[in-house]
Amino acid sequence: xxxxxxxxxxxxxxxxxxxxxxxxxxxxxxxxxxxxxxxxxxxxxxxxxxxxxxxxxxxxxxxxxxxxxxxxxxxxxxxxxxxxxxxxxxxxxxxxxxxxxxxxxxxxxxxxxxxxxxxxxxxxxxxxxxxxxxxxxxxxxxxxxxxxxxxxxxxxxxxxxxxxxxxxxxxxxxxxxxxxxxxxxxxxxxxxxxxxxxxxxxxxxxxxxxxxxxxxxxxxxxxxxxxxxxxxxxxxxxxxxxxxxxxxxxxxxxxxxxxxxxxxxxxxxxxxxxxxxxxxxxxxxxxxxxxxxxxxxxxxxxxxxxxxxxxxxxxxxxxxxxx
Amino acid sequence: xxxxxxxxxxxxxxxxxxxxxxxxxxxxxxxxxxxxxxxxxxxxxxxxxxxxxxxxxxxxxxxxxxxxxxxxxxxxxxxxxxxxxxxxxxxxxxxxxxxxxxxxxxxxxxxxxxxxxxxxxxxxxxxxxxxxxxxxxxxxxxxxxxxxxxxxxxxxxxxxxxxxxxxxxxxxxxxxxxxxxxxxxxxxxxxxxxxxxxxxxxxxxxxxxxxxxxxxxxxxxxxxxxxxxxxxxxxxxxxxxxxxxxxxxxxxxxxxxxxxxxxxxxxxxxxxxxxxxxxxxxxxxxxxxxxxxxxxxxxxxxxxxxxxxxxxxxxxxxxxxxxxx
Ligand SMILES: Cc1ncc(C[n+]2csc(CCOP(=O)(O)OP(=O)(O)O)c2C)c(N)n1
Ligand SMILES: [Mg+2]
Numbered sequence: 001x002x003x004x005x006x007x008x009x010x011x012x013x014x015x016x017x018x019x020x021x022x023x024x025x026x027x028x029x030x031x032x033x034x035x036x037x038x039x040x041x042x043x044x045x046x047x048x049x050x051x052x053x054x055x056x057x058x059x060x061x062x063x064x065x066x067x068x069x070x071x072x073x074x075x076x077x078x079x080x081x082x083x084x085x086x087x088x089x090x091x092x093x094x095x096x097x098x099x100x101x102x103x104x105x106x107x108x109x110x111x112x113x114x115x116x117x118x119x120x121x122x123x124x125x126x127x128x129x130x131x132x133x134x135x136x137x138x139x140x141x142x143x144x145x146x147x148x149x150x151x152x153x154x155x156x157x158x159x160x161x162x163x164x165x166x167x168x169x170x171x172x173x174x175x176x177x178x179x180x181x182x183x184x185x186x187x188x189x190x191x192x193x194x195x196x197x198x199x200x201x202x203x204x205x206x207x208x209x210x211x212x213x214x215x216x217x218x219x220x221x222x223x224x225x226x227x228x229x230x231x232x233x234x235x236x237x238x239x240x241x242x243x244x245x246x247x248x249x250x251x252x253x254x255x256x257x258x259x260x261x262x263x264x265x266x267x268x269x270x271x272x273x274x275x276x277x278x279x280x281x282x283x284x285x286x287x288x289x290x291x292x293x294x295x296x297x298x299x300x301x302x303x304x305x306x307x308x309x310x311x312x313x314x315x316x317x318x319x320x321x322x323x
Numbered sequence: 324x325x326x327x328x329x330x331x332x333x334x335x336x337x338x339x340x341x342x343x344x345x346x347x348x349x350x351x352x353x354x355x356x357x358x359x360x361x362x363x364x365x366x367x368x369x370x371x372x373x374x375x376x377x378x379x380x381x382x383x384x385x386x387x388x389x390x391x392x393x394x395x396x397x398x399x400x401x402x403x404x405x406x407x408x409x410x411x412x413x414x415x416x417x418x419x420x421x422x423x424x425x426x427x428x429x430x431x432x433x434x435x436x437x438x439x440x441x442x443x444x445x446x447x448x449x450x451x452x453x454x455x456x457x458x459x460x461x462x463x464x465x466x467x468x469x470x471x472x473x474x475x476x477x478x479x480x481x482x483x484x485x486x487x488x489x490x491x492x493x494x495x496x497x498x499x500x501x502x503x504x505x506x507x508x509x510x511x512x513x514x515x516x517x518x519x520x521x522x523x524x525x526x527x528x529x530x531x532x533x534x535x536x537x538x539x540x541x542x543x544x545x546x547x548x549x550x551x552x553x554x555x556x557x558x559x560x561x562x563x564x565x566x567x568x569x570x571x572x573x574x575x576x577x578x579x580x581x582x583x584x585x586x587x588x589x590x591x592x593x594x595x596x597x598x599x600x601x602x603x604x605x606x607x608x609x610x611x612x613x614x615x616x617x618x619x620x621x622x623x624x625x626x627x628x629x630x631x632x633x634x635x636x637x638x639x640x641x642x643x644x645x646x647x648x
Binding site: 100102103110118131135136159321 | 345375379384385386388389390391392397398415416419424426427428429433467488489
């Protein structure tokens with residue numbers, strides 16, 4: 001546990017790396033939007049532009065062996081949990097080299113080796129898996145924590161309430177991370193929840209609840225470390241409420257007719273997690289440009305990798321139905 | 324050969340697996356002190372303790388989902404859904420998650436979970452505690468579906484289900500818990516996907532599941548008195564289905580009746596009838612007859628309930644129709 005104790009905050013050298021990782025996710029998501037609009041990507045895609053600090057701050061705080069369950073907005077979580085951009089992009093192109101070998105797509109990204117138990121296209125679908133996985137860890141005496149990501153909209157669904165109740169009842173080592181971007185598709189929080197502070201919902205189960213600014217990656221990291229320590233030491237699950245910002249539409253191509261045009265613009269100017277960290281670190285134009293060029297190259301390479309990937313044979317659709 | 328009740332046979336499979344493997348545990352509503360609403364898990368709390376005989380709150384989605392999550396991490400949980408009707412609440416997790424996780428992950432995940440549940444009419448609980456919904460789950464690629472009708476079968480098939488690496492929906496019939504039957508001294512796994520011929524016959528094949536296996540055996544005795552020889556086959560596992568055994572029986576008898584307690588419309592028998600007509604068309608001397616519940620929710624009043632669900636008489640009538648009697 002010495003390592004755990006020592007890692008309550010991020011040293012500045014790590015913060016540069018954090019900035020780079022957040023920028024990689026941003027450029028990756030922008031590229032996904034571009035390639036989708038160019039008609040190259042099939043399916044239904046949700047990007048996490050504006051929410052990079054949540055993914056990176058949480059996943060950096062995890063230990064090897066900890067696992068996550070993600071959502072429909074999964075690209076950032078997947079990259080932050082260690083999947084190579086090539087494998088993620090290849091999945092979005094439906095190639096066998098993809099992290100789900102072409103069986104999943106954007107809303108079903110899996111990387112079990114890296115502890116990613118999967119995105120989920122059913123809101124709240126992964127939450128009980130995290131309660132159950134944490135139960136398995138506890139029953140076997142393994143010092144691992146299971147972490148669920150979900151949005152504010154998901155706090156209205158039955159699995160959310162049932163899973164948190166069960167996790168607290170059984171005191172399993174789970175962390176429930178709410179990325180509260182205040183929107184569920186076109187529905188603002190005021191129209192989907194009767195209470196303004198969603199962490200009250202966790203408190204109703206007697207669950208420890210922590211809050212952080214989800215745009216401040218250091219705060220996300222610190223809060224997650226605290227939550228993990230609590231869960232890992234056997235004291236029970238923790239709810240982490242991250243106040244965050246969805247800078248783009250719900251899905252790629254969303255005209256956002258329901259949203260005040262100025263809102264997103266103002267948020268982009270004042271609450272962009274990448275700009276916030278860059279300012280904090282005092283990183284100048286030249287240094288940033290170098291970093292940007294590096295990550296852009298990685299993203300470009302992932303598109304090349306994906307495009308030259310292998311299409312599954314149509315009849316491979318009949319594989320993997322049963323073990 | 325020892326004799327066990329169907330209830331004891333289920334318990335024996337669970338307990339033996341739990342003695343042998345730490346990964347196996349059971350969870351469900353009221354399964355611990357109370358031993359489950361059907362008494363199946365009675366006494367198991369004393370032997371295995373509350374960690375492995377795990378009472379849950381009334382949370383079908385979370386209990387099904389937590390079992391899935393534990394299975395994804397290498398455990399072999401058996402989740403009890405108190406009544407089959409409540410599988411509708413667990414359906415999101417069973418249908419969208421358990422059935423598809425292996426597939427969506429491109430083969431990375433295995434989900435060795437069993438959902439045990441029970442249903443069946445004959446005791447007037449009304450419309451929400453006795454439905455037969457097995458056909459819903461047969462429709463979902465990625466699930467295996469078992470419906471056992473005897474103590475020997477329920478024990479051997481539950482054993483195989485626990486050790487299967489796929490999610491299995493395991494149906495038990497409420498009115499069968501008390502029936503007794505011989506079982507092998509040691510548990511013998513029964514392969515999932517193998518039908519059982521209960522009674523050999525020459526003139527008509529009855530393919531029956533659950534309680535209707537027993538009703539069909541009664542009907543077969545009656546038919547015998549009228550000079551009609553009936554073969555009774557229980558597929559035992561609905562997915563995968565042992566088509567070969569069903570079809571070869573019909574090729575021998577040239578006539579078929581399908582029988583289950585579930586509503587006839589879109590019931591499992593519709594699928595069996597289709598398999599038979601397609602693979603044994605040239606052998607059939609009569610249309611495939613179907614026996615099932617009439618198209619109504621289960622009523623409360625005993626006379627109405629008895630009217631809705633099928634009995635030996637209904638099977639007998641169908642058998643006789645196939646031979647023009
Ligand atoms: C059970 C279910 N109902 C509806 C949907 C359609 N849907 C997809 S995303 C979404 C909004 C989710 O909002 P939130 O949980 O806040 O996540 P966010 O999109 O903001 O990241 C909805 C309604 C779904 N995928 N699953
Ligand atoms: Mg939201």
